[in-house]
Amino acid sequence: MKLKNKTILITGGSGGIGKIIAKKLAKDGNKLILVARKKNELKKIVNKLGNNHQYVVCDLSKAKSINKLITKLSKTLNKLDILFNVAGIGIYKNLENLTDKEWTQSLATNVTAPYRLIKGLLPLLKKSSKPLVVNIGSGAGTVGMKGRSAYVASKFALRGLSLTLSEEYKDQNLAFILITLGSILNSFGPLSLEEKIKLKKKGKAYFAPEWVVNKIIKITESKNPKKEYVLYPT
């Protein structure tokens, strides 16, 4: 079912994945709200998307900033149809090199922010006729990976949150989808795009960003979505 006339919030709307999701959904009467920290990036993207769309600058690692976002949206929106929790950070470090700040920032951005947004935006989501929360997970949320404890812990926690809420809201009109993704050819995490292109030439498998976003949108359009989808590049 094509997404039409929906109000859609995309966190990480300026990032590799969020920006492409926004580009593909900014039509058919959909009204997008993009959220990230860098105002200039958001402004550039929203200007290209057109008049029906807006951005809100928010540091999702900070409760105060999220509360401001929720208050603003609660005053200006009648409903929210889809919340895409896409924003994330990938700090890959051995335990001994990892700082407390990096651990806290990873957990705050990758799992506490989705928790706070879901909870704070529930009243707006409940005003939609078919509300949906899409959480972008990772293969790192399914298996331990050396040198990535903060990222892995955050994505396991996000997976637990998403799967639990799909059970909790099963009998109510609110769906949760976790999309567990393998590596994508973009600049997420500690490696640059150029470094990933070199690894790809040596045989490492990466998703093309456009391809994976088309899959994400198809999943979002499902009439009866599953609680988890797992996509790995081959």
Ligand SMILES: NC(=O)c1ccc[n+]([C@@H]2O[C@H](COP(=O)([O-])OP(=O)(O)OC[C@H]3O[C@@H](n4cnc5c(N)ncnc54)[C@H](OP(=O)(O)O)[C@@H]3O)[C@@H](O)[C@H]2O)c1
């Ligand atoms: N790319 C991959 O290989 C891959 C694989 C599996 C899963 N994933 C997941 O996919 C999601 C999107 O990744 P991506 O590839 O699009 O990464 P990306 O290009 O690095 O984009 C990350 C986005 O998150 C935003 N963000 C980060 N920290 C934030 C904060 N504190 N407050 C608000 N916004 C924040 C960034 O904007 P600002 O910097 O302006 O805040 C940016 O828009 C992440 O959750 C990631 O874990 C990615």
